[in-house]
Amino acid sequence: xxxxxxxxxxxxxxxxxxxxxxxxxxxxxxxxxxxxxxxxxxxxxxxxxxxxxxxxxxxxxxxxxxxxxxxxxxxxxxxxxxxxxxxxxxxxxxxxxxxxxxxxxxxxxxxxxxxxxxxxxxxxxxxxxxxxxxxxxxxxxxxxxxxxxxxxxxxxxxxxxxxxxxxxxxxxxxxxxxxxxxxxxxxxxxxxxxxxxxxxxxxxxxxxxxxxxxxxxxxxxxxxxxxxxxxxxxxxxxxxxxxxxxxxxxxxxxxxxxxxxxxxxxxxxxxxxxxxxxxxxxxxxxxxxxxxxxxxxxxxxxxxxxx
Numbered sequence: 001x002x003x004x005x006x007x008x009x010x011x012x013x014x015x016x017x018x019x020x021x022x023x024x025x026x027x028x029x030x031x032x033x034x035x036x037x038x039x040x041x042x043x044x045x046x047x048x049x050x051x052x053x054x055x056x057x058x059x060x061x062x063x064x065x066x067x068x069x070x071x072x073x074x075x076x077x078x079x080x081x082x083x084x085x086x087x088x089x090x091x092x093x094x095x096x097x098x099x100x101x102x103x104x105x106x107x108x109x110x111x112x113x114x115x116x117x118x119x120x121x122x123x124x125x126x127x128x129x130x131x132x133x134x135x136x137x138x139x140x141x142x143x144x145x146x147x148x149x150x151x152x153x154x155x156x157x158x159x160x161x162x163x164x165x166x167x168x169x170x171x172x173x174x175x176x177x178x179x180x181x182x183x184x185x186x187x188x189x190x191x192x193x194x195x196x197x198x199x200x201x202x203x204x205x206x207x208x209x210x211x212x213x214x215x216x217x218x219x220x221x222x223x224x225x226x227x228x229x230x231x232x233x234x235x236x237x238x239x240x241x242x243x244x245x246x247x248x249x250x251x252x253x254x255x256x257x258x259x260x261x262x263x264x265x266x267x268x269x270x271x272x273x274x275x276x277x278x279x280x281x282x283x284x285x286x287x288x289x290x291x292x293x294x295x296x297x298x299x300x301x302x303x304x305x306x307x
Contacts, residue, residue, distance in 0.1 A: 019075070035077065045173050052078040055078045186246070229262075256272050
């Protein structure tokens with residue numbers, strides 16, 4: 001849903017504020033309601049804002065959250081400071097190995113960092129991968145040896161492409177809501193086995209096969225999952241089709257399971273494609289469309305197709 005407010009971010013020294021010129025959309029609305037409706041602030045974020053010095057001001061005067069707004073008011077909300085990171089949480093980050101592929105930063109600001117993850121790299125620490133992960137690389141890049149990371153979604157180890165981390169809890173809350181509400185759109189490219197002659201959707205629930213295995217399957221008892229696939233081109237020599245794919249819900253292995261279910265498993269997918277062979281999995285998150293927190297300017301990030 002389009003957010004209709006006239007906002008900008010103002011930086012003075014290390015302090016940051018989002019400044020909004022309230023229009024007719026905010027007439028007779030409380031600050032609390034306006035922050036939730038138009039700046040997409042969660043209750044937890046509003047509580048954090050209230051604790052900050054000059055947390056919320058109307059026309060340069062500090063006000064409580066129940067103050068009433070009027071058209072023409074200038075609303076100022078204190079954000080996290082420039083360079084602020086959560087260094088108080090108990091998570092401890094290991095130094096990533098020197099032989100890891102270098103971090104590929106696609107875009108970075110005070111709230112967000114977008115990265116291009118290569119195949120074979122884990123997004124987050126897990127058994128057997130405690131240091132050689134993208135999260136550890138991001139923590140090292142940000143200078144964190146203890147604190148909290150804020151990943152927004154993730155990619156499977158063998159899937160390549162765009163991954164997003166928020167740098168603070170406020171931005172993480174907003175971007176998580178954007179993702180859940182369908183305003184953070186990620187598009188994948190996948191080479192699949194065989195010739196696909198027309199676009200198709202797979203609307204089938206997915207569940208974990210058992211607690212002992214990573215594998216998923218289509219099953220009526222699973223979680224709702226919808227995958228939309230569009231044909232890009234057919235490679236007759238290799239008998240494979242390149243698809244552009246978008247998903248709803250974002251279940252673990254969703255694209256891989258749904259493509260196998262459609263009898264067009266992803267090339268190189270060792271879990272769901274019996275013809276996988278030794279090539280890397282041909283699945284990549286290559287495009288993201290999103291809105292910048294607080295100012296809601298639409299952005300697009302695209303990485304080259306190397307699958």
